[in-house]
């Protein structure tokens with residue numbers, strides 16, 4: 001009688017130390033949780049976010065982010081409650097003046113474009129590319145409609161497909177940057193992929209993916225032009241309080257948030273940002289993500305039954321790796337067996353419906369755990 005694959009037990013010496021490989025929420029390191037449970041952490045939980053101790057924590061997070069990204073001194077870090085999803089609505093009210101243009105090549109970039117259909121705006125200009133490839137905005141910036149656009153939306157890492165894009169203002173034929181704000185969704189790229197702050201006006205993320213903390217907040221690095229736009233629009237149109245970037249900047253300057261944040265999330269995020277800075281900053285983090293993702297891509301290319309979903313190696317993400325498996329392998333069953341062995345959250349993005357794996361290779365993930373993961377997949381596939 002064939003054995004039921006669900007009963008397969010991977011030998012202990014093959015297993016990764018930590019089996020969390022999700023693309024978001026992603027692995028939270030023990031040291032962060034320990035900091036939360038320490039005397040200092042416990043003393044912050046359940047206390048007022050308007051008082052000095054929690055404000056100092058917010059200040060530590062803001063300055064840690066500015067250090068990590070080497071922000072120019074005139075840039076500011078703001079934050080608020082609601083995650084990147086809320087930031088899309090906030091951008092539609094506080095950053096887009098009349099019309100935005102979006103590079104759309106997956107679910108997250110499509111969701112921001114959807115949020116930009118707000119009734120006070122002109123319908124957004126969409127530049128679309130199929131999942132697994134990348135849409136570029138340069139053509140739109142040179143096109144006849146460019147003068148109607150005052151905000152350009154990019155996603156540095158399309159988490160649904162594992163396609164990465166450089167943070168770069170769209171360029172005119174002359175090579176000069178297009179007029180308008182450049183707004184970058186960095187939710188699964190922040191802390192993983194390098195970027196040049198001068199190429200973005202609003203670089204935003206929630207901290208449960210690339211940063212490896214917990215969800216519920218949005219954090220944004222803002223240029224003077226973005227802040228100026230937000231303040232002007234707040235005077236010119238009705239902006240709901242939670243969607244007011246001007247209000248968020250005002251609160252952030254006092255190391256506060258408009259409404260009550262999750263203090264635990266702030267602490268987990270601040271710990272991680274400090275760890276990244278102490279470990280060598282963005283160049284160290286980016287090299288670590290390149291190492292981890294490189295191990296996976298090389299492994300997938302060396303197996304006859306696996307291949308990277310993103311065909312063009314130059315646009316493959318170093319922080320979210322998507323791998324297709326041959327139709328002879330039941331990837332759902334493979335993931336079920338892995339989960340039963342403590343290796344979790346390898347599911348491809350739900351709407352993509354691929355027979356494969358998606359792996360978060362964020363800085364919190366040990367590169368050797370990625371190698372162990374590939375050994376475990378080999379072991380299970382041999383027995384399916």
Ligand SMILES: *Cc1c(COP(=O)(O)O)cnc(C)c1O
Nearest residue numbers: 083084085108159185187188206
């Ligand atoms: C997860 C994700 C979001 C949404 O983040 P929330 O914190 O759930 O609002 C937005 N953009 C990208 C690229 C993401 O990966």
